[in-house]
Amino acid sequence: MGTFAVTDPSTGETVAEYPAATPEEIEAALATTHRTYQGWSHRTTVRERAAHARRLSELFIERQDELAKIINREMGKPIPQGIGEIQFASKISAAFADNAERWLADEQLEVADGLRTFFRYQGIGVILGVMPWNYPYYQVVRFAVPNLILGNTVILRHAAQCPESALALERLFLDAGFPNGAYVNVFSTHQQIADMIADDRVQGVSLTGSERAGAIVAEQAGRALKKCVLELGGSDVFLVLDTADIDSAVEHAVAGRMDNTGQSCIGSKRIVVIDRYYDEFAAKFTAAIGAQSYENGDYGPLSSDSATKTLTAQVGRAVEQGATILVGDNQPQGNVYTPSVISDITPSMDVYSEELFGPVAQLYRVSSDEEAIELANATPYGLGSVVVCDDLERAERVGDQLDVGMVFVNANGLGGPDVPFGGVKKSGYGREMGKVGMLEFANKKLYRFAK
CATH class of the missing domain: 3.40.605.10 (Aldehyde Dehydrogenase; Chain A, domain 1)
Known part of the structure; x- marks a missing residue:
């Protein structure tokens, strides 16, 4: 160079x-x-x-x-x-x-x-x-x-x-x-x-x-x-396990995914929701992602042409392999990429183990803590995580089983100027x-x- x-x-x-x-x-x-x-x-x-x-x-x-x-x-x-x-x-x-x-x-x-x-x-x-x-x-x-x-x-x-x-x-x-x-x-x-x-x-x-x-x-x-x-890199999980406030969980998930136009190593990239909350959460989350406005400064362009091409190719390949785009179109205008949510992702797809560095969230439904933990750990990365759970002892038990360097409970972005930062695995x-x-x-x- x-x-x-x-x-x-x-x-x-x-x-x-x-x-x-x-x-x-x-x-x-x-x-x-x-x-x-x-x-x-x-x-x-x-x-x-x-x-x-x-x-x-x-x-x-x-x-x-x-x-x-x-x-x-x-x-x-x-x-x-x-x-x-x-x-x-x-x-x-x-x-x-x-x-x-x-x-x-x-x-x-x-x-x-x-x-x-x-x-x-x-x-x-x-x-x-x-x-x-x-x-x-x-x-x-x-x-x-x-x-x-x-x-x-x-x-x-x-x-x-x-x-x-x-x-x-x-x-x-x-x-x-x-x-x-x-x-x-x-x-x-x-x-x-x-x-x-x-x-x-x-x-x-x-x-x-x-x-x-x-x-x-x-x-x-x-x-x-x-x-x-x-x-x-990171492909951080955002686990919704037990909450009396779905709206707050959605707000934190959106903030975790959209921070820096999704170009954050510790951004919440995989949103994993227990069955009982999934339908309500998915409806509110996709609506909130769809409401993000470039004109209002909610997000900016991706950082470069190469970043835009990489993200577009990853999402396109996911769709070819069977994933569904719930919101967004994977058709950037220049480097302005419309915030998106994709679902129906399976372990056989490339995107299952990739990091998406941009405003694209992966949405998953699970039926138990054990399934959530297994999905959370099914990545080569291990940076951070968010566990949304009103039962704090349960949240801690789940956090203990996550192969990550950081566990934030009931909110994203709990880092601080004097708080250690780092991960494990890749x-x-x-x-x-x-x-x-x-x-x-x-x-x-x-x-x-x-x-």
Whole structure:
């Protein structure tokens, strides 16, 4: 890939292009982040580093209008949704700043010989981040901020369609007071990513992206003996088991499926409903999906021509194999894809085990908790889930049997700026956010005192 380009998905017009990094620019990024790490990690305190994160939080709010316009051009996110993402990024930065000293405090260990023993959490060096287009600010912040406070330095390679948000982020980190070389943006090619992973100055890599990209990066990191964190795809289930409020369940299911025009790894993609509620839920859910309005800003265009072609082909293949479209027509206008619901899906269909990255929900009827659990787990992915159930003990029992990294009970979107995020199976490994996310790339240095 030689060029990073801003192509407005609402018009198809390429409005700006940026050249890929030269070998000299990649070397400069490696050299400056490595050099900065040596002073940043060892000569500053957690409190001092956290102060910059707090200022970053403020800058996101001060510049939110400008930042939202950038990602509207790059990947089509409606302005109000873009501002929502920016505000959440601000909260994440503030949460890490507020909690860093407590989360990174020495951990005392009780040991049999009674010697004073503890872990001290410190940085390990330069961490490479490879970030996606669907949440251009949020994804970067949740990776970069905890690592910078920990004492690591960051090289950030953003998605090829997000060069202007990438540059805006680099300016934000600098303006927040992080030193030159603490956070460096690079417009690197795929080969240059591999070269950086192999370089001894890089100590770890975090990727949010597709399963295919994750497999490639994990192989490269393993070959170089580097720690990696992967946040990949998802085909999250939304289980409706027992509720006195169908309308609320429908509202959460619609929000879970339509967030970011359905382009969210943790979006509720498979809606699974117990028999007794199915007919009422299906009628209200399809009506609500059908009422979504592009003109009113309920959703935007899909992010690119290729994203639109992929989703259209997946739904078309599902229909050829026997699925039914309950609402929608699978006939996008440009990159504007009408929100849809498909049903009558069987395990023999390709779509049964695929991730649909766009505003298309799969609707299933089941007759028992056991059948719901079996269907929920019949996917290569294991990111998040929603369990709607008035009996909270039952909800927890079902949640215990789901092969996922996260279970939200009675609502979607229960993530928070200090709440860990991550999955299992082909949704990746490792965690971001919260204390556990902050410690992914930490040197858990052991201290023992003889006296």
